[in-house]
Amino acid sequence: MLERDIFAGFGGQGVLLMGQLLAQAALFEGHNVAWLPSYGPEMRGGTANCSVTISDKPVASPIIEHPTSLIAMNAPSLDKFEQAIIPQGKLFINSSIISRKTTRDDLDAFYIPCTEIAVELGQPKVANIAMLGAYVAATKCVSEESIIDALQHKLGERKKHLIPVNREALRKGAEAAGMVMK
Amino acid sequence: MTTKQLMKGCEAIAEAALRGGCRYFFGYPITPQNDIPEYMSARLPEIGGVFLQAESEIAASNMVYGAAGAGARVMTSSSSPGISLKQEGISTIAGAELPCVIVNVMRGGPGIGGIQASQGDYFQSVKGGGHGDYKLIVFGPDSVQEAIDIVYGAFDIADKYRTPVMILADGLIGQMMEPVTMPEFKSDEEIKVEKPWAATGWHEGCGRPRAIINSLYIEDEALEALHERLQARYRIIEQNEVRYEYYNIEDAEVILIAYGTISRVCRSAIDELAEEGIKVGMVRPITLWPFPSQAVLDAVAQPSVKKALAVEISAGQMVEDARLAVNGLKEVAFLGYPGSKIATVEEIIAKVKALREE
Amino acid sequence: MTKVFARTKGLIDVPNHYCPGCGHGIVHRLVAEVLEEMDLLDHTVGVAPVGCAVFAYNYFNCDMYEAAHGRAPAVATGAKRVFPNNCVFTYQGDGDLASIGTAEIVHAAHRGEKITTIFINNAIYGMTGGQMAPTTLVGQRTTTSPKGRDKDLCGEPIRMAELLATIEGSAYIERTAVNNNANIIKTKKAIRKAFETQMERKGFSMVEVLSTCPTNWGKSPIEAMQWLEDEMIPYYPLGVFKEV
Numbered sequence: 001m002l003e004r005d006i007f008a009g010f011g012g013q014g015v016l017l018m019g020q021l022l023a024q025a026a027l028f029e030g031h032n033v034a035w036l037p038s039y040g041p042e043m044r045g046g047t048a049n050c051s052v053t054i055s056d057k058p059v060a061s062p063i064i065e066h067p068t069s070l071i072a073m074n075a076p077s078l079d080k081f082e083q084a085i086i087p088q089g090k091l092f093i094n095s096s097i098i099s100r101k102t103t104r105d106d107l108d109a110f111y112i113p114c115t116e117i118a119v120e121l122g123q124p125k126v127a128n129i130a131m132l133g134a135y136v137a138a139t140k141c142v143s144e145e146s147i148i149d150a151l152q153h154k155l156g157e158r159k160k161h162l163i164p165v166n167r168e169a170l171r172k173g174a175e176a177a178g179m180v181m182k
Numbered sequence: 183m184t185t186k187q188l189m190k191g192c193e194a195i196a197e198a199a200l201r202g203g204c205r206y207f208f209g210y211p212i213t214p215q216n217d218i219p220e221y222m223s224a225r226l227p228e229i230g231g232v233f234l235q236a237e238s239e240i241a242a243s244n245m246v247y248g249a250a251g252a253g254a255r256v257m258t259s260s261s262s263p264g265i266s267l268k269q270e271g272i273s274t275i276a277g278a279e280l281p282c283v284i285v286n287v288m289r290g291g292p293g294i295g296g297i298q299a300s301q302g303d304y305f306q307s308v309k310g311g312g313h314g315d316y317k318l319i320v321f322g323p324d325s326v327q328e329a330i331d332i333v334y335g336a337f338d339i340a341d342k343y344r345t346p347v348m349i350l351a352d353g354l355i356g357q358m359m360e361p362v363t364m365p366e367f368k369s370d371e372e373i374k375v376e377k378p379w380a381a382t383g384w385h386e387g388c389g390r391p392r393a394i395i396n397s398l399y400i401e402d403e404a405l406e407a408l409h410e411r412l413q414a415r416y417r418i419i420e421q422n423e424v425r426y427e428y429y430n431i432e433d434a435e436v437i438l439i440a441y442g443t444i445s446r447v448c449r450s451a452i453d454e455l456a457e458e459g460i461k462v463g464m465v466r467p468i469t470l471w472p473f474p475s476q477a478v479l480d481a482v483a484q485p486s487v488k489k490a491l492a493v494e495i496s497a498g499q500m501v502e503d504a505r506l507a508v509n510g511l512k513e514v515a516f517l518g519y520p521g522s523k524i525a526t527v528e529e530i531i532a533k534v535k536a537l538r539e540e
Numbered sequence: 541m542t543k544v545f546a547r548t549k550g551l552i553d554v555p556n557h558y559c560p561g562c563g564h565g566i567v568h569r570l571v572a573e574v575l576e577e578m579d580l581l582d583h584t585v586g587v588a589p590v591g592c593a594v595f596a597y598n599y600f601n602c603d604m605y606e607a608a609h610g611r612a613p614a615v616a617t618g619a620k621r622v623f624p625n626n627c628v629f630t631y632q633g634d635g636d637l638a639s640i641g642t643a644e645i646v647h648a649a650h651r652g653e654k655i656t657t658i659f660i661n662n663a664i665y666g667m668t669g670g671q672m673a674p675t676t677l678v679g680q681r682t683t684t685s686p687k688g689r690d691k692d693l694c695g696e697p698i699r700m701a702e703l704l705a706t707i708e709g710s711a712y713i714e715r716t717a718v719n720n721n722a723n724i725i726k727t728k729k730a731i732r733k734a735f736e737t738q739m740e741r742k743g744f745s746m747v748e749v750l751s752t753c754p755t756n757w758g759k760s761p762i763e764a765m766q767w768l769e770d771e772m773i774p775y776y777p778l779g780v781f782k783e784v
Contacts, residue, residue, distance in 0.1 A: 020188070023359060024188050027361045033360070034360050036354065036357065059360070060446050061450040062358055063524060065526050208618065234617070237647035237650075241617075241647065245621075252618065252619050254618075382626075383584065383585060383626050385581065392601070394604050394605075394606070395603075396597060397606065
């Protein structure tokens with residue numbers, strides 16, 4: 001298995017965290033991982049992104065030129081990375097704030113209304129987790145439980161009460177992607 | 183479930199330093215190494231050490247000199263422009279024959295440059311940096327785990343040779359998160375090294391001569407004696423401390439030479455080329471000084487090898503040492519960019535193919 | 541026969557390199573006597589500067605460092621943080637402390653670093669051959685102000701004691717002089733007070749000592765003492781500027 005994903009959006013949308021949760025979940029499942037935050041010129045545009053590589057072999061280059069999946073949380077991120085996705089790759093678009101569709105016809109594209117899902121759950125902060133739910137359901141590269149484990153690891157005991165709403169967000173995101181998460 | 187933990191390079195370096203015996207840290211904020219002092223400021227007091235944010239990199243490096251002269255296991259970290267400022271202290275520490283560990287999480291230069299990853303400080307690190315004839319032992323890790331392993335042992339090496347040791351990491355190593363295994367804390371016995379030369383407080387009959395921590399050798403004979411000591415020590419280090427890794431060098435047509443993060447891009451290129459049936463290998467220097475010249479020569483001298491290619495995140499610095507090692511036996515080509523651009527897997531593959539066809 | 545005078549144990553019995561009439565020898569002895577009298581010598585670490593006192597490590601009979609130009613307070617910080625119970629002092633001239641090392645001395649004071657600084661102000665760079673210092677008086681001729689210091693060109697001399705006294709971390713700041721016996725006795729008292737301040741962990745302490753440089757001033761030792769009195773003290777008033 002080899003997942004090479006780019007998570008991109010505005011600073012504050014939790015894109016770095018999405019990548020970290022995925023990397024941690026994949027590590028819990030025994031895979032090799034590397035997480036690389038946006039670094040250098042792309043930070044100037046006010047966008048943040050991170051690259052996550054998940055592999056059964058040791059990760060060689062952690063730099064991702066052609067992602068297997070792009071998770072675009074805002075329009076500039078979609079514009080920037082859309083053409084770099086591998087053929088037959090996956091594209092996750094935050095349809096709450098990105099109005100356009102993909103211009104490519106060789107991708108599996110998923111349009112996820114992250115903000116609406118989060119607002120519906122009464123916790124606007126979990127928009128990124130809804131998107132992660134869609135991603136996990138569509139790629140099946142890690143299990144929902146591993147993401148929950150990763151969340152628990154990240155949140156610690158003090159914020160344990162936030163797990164249920166995050167679990168709901170994962171599921172709603174998965175549903176929006178047309179996948180039912182088990 | 184694995185016992186590995188996901189850690190960011192800078193924080194992993196800091197924690198590994200503590201476990202390797204670091205008890206004093208003097209630094210100054212600069213991107214992209216800020217996670218190191220931030221981490222140290224929280225952790226060092228927990229283990230009975232001292233973290234101090236200095237007023238400048240110049241002061242920080244001189245505080246390191248002060249603490250190293252007192253016999254402490256001490257470290258500083260910075261990024262390229264800050265390392266330039268630290269050179270006064272580094273040269274002083276080398277001249278005074280003191281041990282310490284310096285981490286440079288490289289960013290692009292010259293001047294203030296940028297904050298993106300770079301390997302533009304190779305010359306500065308391995309050829310001196312500050313004034314005078316001296317060397318640092320310089321490591322160029324290619325992963326967070328390797329950075330941990332190197333930093334963990336760096337204080338032992340620094341103490342053994344009474345020399346500054348530098349970890350030359352690029353910004354990617356500093357910012358990347360990878361699964362790592364953190365070594366155990368070294369015991370107090372393990373990190374307690376006899377330092378009878380240290381300035382700890384002295385009185386007649388205390389069992390050692392009065393300590394003078396100094397890099398001033400005003401008499402010609404004294405300066406010559408220093409250099410004889412240093413050079414003799416450097417020859418021993420060259421014999422003992424060279425580290426490198428070979429990757430797929432057997433029957434290779436082209437040998438890549440790369441260190442740090444870019445060596446991993448090379449590894450991806452080598453794997454893809456292998457799928458096409460093109461045999462390419464790599465020599466990855468782990469110590470940049472002492473440079474693994476013999477290992478480079480041995481790999482490139484193989485009859486199967488047509489050419490070598492050095493790949494760097496710079497305009498071409500390490501390539502000069504590679505060419506010195508190969509000494510004209512075969513061509514050592516170069517691929518790399520200074521500034522914000524990093525050679526891609528495709529570019530490396532294209533360059534290798536072009537070299538084969540030349 | 542009763543012994544009425546003995547060399548202090550704080551100084552090593554070697555000839556020093558200072559010029560006739562230079563104040564460094566006097567201040568060295570005062571520092572050494574104080575360290576001996578306070579029974580501090582066996583846990584004192586000194587830091588020598590770059591400047592005329594560069595070889596101070598050959599004279600003070602305790603563990604010593606030689607620091608890069610201006611960095612003695614940073615070096616002392618490192619030494620003190622490793623051994624907080626040691627007595628750590630820097631011995632610095634005006635080029636070292638008031639020019640290239642202003643950041644280090646200001647921030648040592650700012651941190652309330654528990655060290656003592658002995659600052660020799662002789663209004664000139666001695667070791668490098670009589671160049672203008674930040675402390676050089678307006679009109680004073682030096683090798684880099686051959687027509688006398690021009691305040692429009694390079695400002696007016698800096699008063700370090702007053703400056704450092706404004707910093708919260710400073711616990712004891714005094715300016716003295718060594719141009720006559722009375723002032724020398726006052727200087728010794730100030731040095732003692734400064735070391736006491738350090739050992740009581742009150743904060744940073746400094747004694748600025750107005751001193752003579754007959755060689756680079758182009759004066760005889762006696763003329764130099766008089767010049768210090770007539771020209772320096774009016775601009776650099778003696779006294780305690782901070783005491784907590």
